[in-house]
Structures are given as structure tokens and as C-alpha cells.
Amino acid sequence: MTAFAAAKGGTSQHSWAWELRSVNAKGLDIRARMPDWIEGLEAALRARLGKALARGSVTLNLRVTREEGEAGQSVNEAALGAVLSALARVEARAKHEGLSLSPTSAADILGLRGVLETSAPEDEAAGLKAALMKDFEPVLEAFLQMRASEGAALAAILGGQLDEIARLTAAATQAAEARRGDMAEALQASLARVMGVAEDADPQRIAQELALIAVKSDITEELDRLRAHVDAARELLDTDGPVGRKLDFLMQEFNREANTLCSKSQNTELTRIGLDLKTVIDQMREQVQNVE
Known part of the structure; x- marks a missing residue:
């Protein structure tokens, strides 16, 4: 059954935006996109949706932004190494084929998924998870009301x-x-x-x-x-x-x-x-x- 709900929220340190939508499906298929640095959040939201829904292809999107900008961000060395190795292989292959590639900037590399990570102290992440789970309830309620209508x-x-x-x-x-x-x-x-x-x-x-x-x-x-x-x-x-x-x-x-x-x-x-x-x-x- 189709439905849609969206909302925004925040604290003094973070702001976030929810999008919850569903289309018809024979079974229940939940797809979630959200920050992976908030430990246990995705599993908790999936469990909550599983209790409320029985059928549908459900997509849940959550975007979280730290109010203090770049603070709390760090480079994932493993991901950076993999990206640089891949770039080196691409450039070597292009040179062998006689192709000329435009130079890649540091900003381009940092913009790739997984290279620049947002980190937070364990107690901060736990408090944020609790705030998000509480804020999700009215989003889910609006979503269920639309499905009921x-x-x-x-x-x-x-x-x-x-x-x-x-x-x-x-x-x-x-x-x-x-x-x-x-x-x-x-x-x-x-x-x-x-x-x-x-x-x-x-x-x-x-x-x-x-x-x-x-x-x-x-x-x-x-x-x-x-x-x-x-x-x-x-x-x-x-x-x-x-x-x-x-x-x-x-x-x-x-x-x-x-x-x-x-x-x-x-x-x-x-x-x-x-x-x-x-x-x-x-x-x-x-x-x-x-x-x-």
C-alpha cells in the first residue's frame, strides 16, 4: 500500500531529516539509508517498522548533520588507500591506452562515500540514537495514517x-x-x-x-x-x-x-x-x- 511521510528535527548538536515511503509488494521489503556511525540505529528502526507493517516495499531515508560543521570528521585510512589504489590503476590503464585524464583533486576524493567519516563519542551517539528513535514515532504515525486512509x-x-x-x-x-x-x-x-x-x-x-x-x-x-x-x-x-x-x-x-x-x-x-x-x-x- 502506498504512503509517504517526511519530517525534520534536531538538537543543539545535530539536525536531521526523515523520509518514509512505501509502494505495493507481496511481502515486506525494508530498505534503509542512514548514517552508519550511529550504532544499532538501523536495526532498531527496522525492528520498529517490522512490528508496524506486514507488506510493502518500504524505503526509509535519514540524513543527519552535525551543527558544528567539520568537527568530529576523520579520514578512513583503509577506504582512502583503496580509492588511491584504484585511481592509480585507472591512470596507468588510461596512460597505456593513450588517454588523458583530468587531474583528481583532494576534494573529489574526500567526497567519495566512506573516505570521510563522521565520528562521535560513544555517549553522544547513544543519546542521538535515543532522540532519533523518539522523533521517528510521529513520522511513523503519519505514515500509518496515510496507509489507513x-x-x-x-x-x-x-x-x-x-x-x-x-x-x-x-x-x-x-x-x-x-x-x-x-x-x-x-x-x-x-x-x-x-x-x-x-x-x-x-x-x-x-x-x-x-x-x-x-x-x-x-x-x-x-x-x-x-x-x-x-x-x-x-x-x-x-x-x-x-x-x-x-x-x-x-x-x-x-x-x-x-x-x-x-x-x-x-x-x-x-x-x-x-x-x-x-x-x-x-x-x-x-x-x-x-x-x-
Whole structure:
């Protein structure tokens, strides 16, 4: 389910900016970008999001700035060594290929990720982590409220689609009753034709075969299951908590019954209703992918 929230905060020593967003996904995928010098912060935020969410591709961005500017920053010697070695290899290869590269400045190198690190005393980082975790709660609350608002709108859409499936199921029931007489006449005509051209045919065996055909064309069970699926889906929409996966499974069952109804219809009106059912079910299945 899509949602977005952003906020800014700070203390006398630090300022920060949050961005929290999500798009639809079958499972829960959390991607976080934040300072790695605040020990334990990312794990704590992931755990907090994991308790609040069940589905969605979630992106959390946090930018933290020290108010005193460059203080507390140091060069990561290992990262600097790796960058310089890589530059030397690139320059040597370029010279071998006869290429001329523009000179690299110290500012260019310091701007590379991981070369210049922000450090902080252990007690300062711990206090900052606590402040950030506290400040994250209203961001998360705004994010969840947006998801809830979208969820309410989505529930209304799904409810309307369930109403349409129920209406089409009722129409299919009426069409099945209307075709009952035509089916009986067609079977009797078939029996008469077979008996007219096959004098030695066993009437009882032919009657059994025609009865089997009648059973195979009966859609009573499919209609009963469609009504049951509608009731089950409505119960899920009224349930608190994640129901997306259960609804997704129900959509497969809806589609199976609609396919069977079409294959058994032997009637233009029933086939039309079955195709309309499949259209609504496909539309609903797409919306269900947005449900947590």
C-alpha cells in the first residue's frame, strides 16, 4: 500500500531529516539509508517498522548533520588507500591506452562515500540514537495514517466489486434456471436421434450417458462456492490486521469458479455472465495486490 511521510528535527548538536515511503509488494521489503556511525540505529528502526507493517516495499531515508560543521570528521585510512589504489590503476590503464585524464583533486576524493567519516563519542551517539528513535514515532504515525486512509478507500472499491460479483452470481443463477427446460428438451432430442439410428443401442446405457452429460453441465456447486467466496471476502475486509494474502488466495478461487462456469455454460447468456465475472475478478485481483 502506498504512503509517504517526511519530517525534520534536531538538537543543539545535530539536525536531521526523515523520509518514509512505501509502494505495493507481496511481502515486506525494508530498505534503509542512514548514517552508519550511529550504532544499532538501523536495526532498531527496522525492528520498529517490522512490528508496524506486514507488506510493502518500504524505503526509509535519514540524513543527519552535525551543527558544528567539520568537527568530529576523520579520514578512513583503509577506504582512502583503496580509492588511491584504484585511481592509480585507472591512470596507468588510461596512460597505456593513450588517454588523458583530468587531474583528481583532494576534494573529489574526500567526497567519495566512506573516505570521510563522521565520528562521535560513544555517549553522544547513544543519546542521538535515543532522540532519533523518539522523533521517528510521529513520522511513523503519519505514515500509518496515510496507509489507513488509502486502505479505507481501497476497501470501498473492493466492496463495490464484491457487490458486482454477487449480482452477477445471482444473474447466473437465474440464467441457469431459465436454461433448465432447454437442456431437458435438448437431451430428449439427442436421445431420440440416437435411438432412431441405432436400433441395437441399449436405451438404459444411453440414458445414463445423457444423464452424465447433464450432471457435467450443472453449475449449482460453482454458484454456491461463488456466494461463499463473496461472504468470506467481506468478512476479511471487516477484519482488523493484514488480510492481503488471504484475499489473494480467494481471488484464485473466484477465478477458478468463473472459468468452470464458462466451460459448463452451454448457453449464450451464461457465457456472457461468466465472462463479465472474470473481468470483475481480474480487476479485483489487481486491487488486492495493494492490500496489506
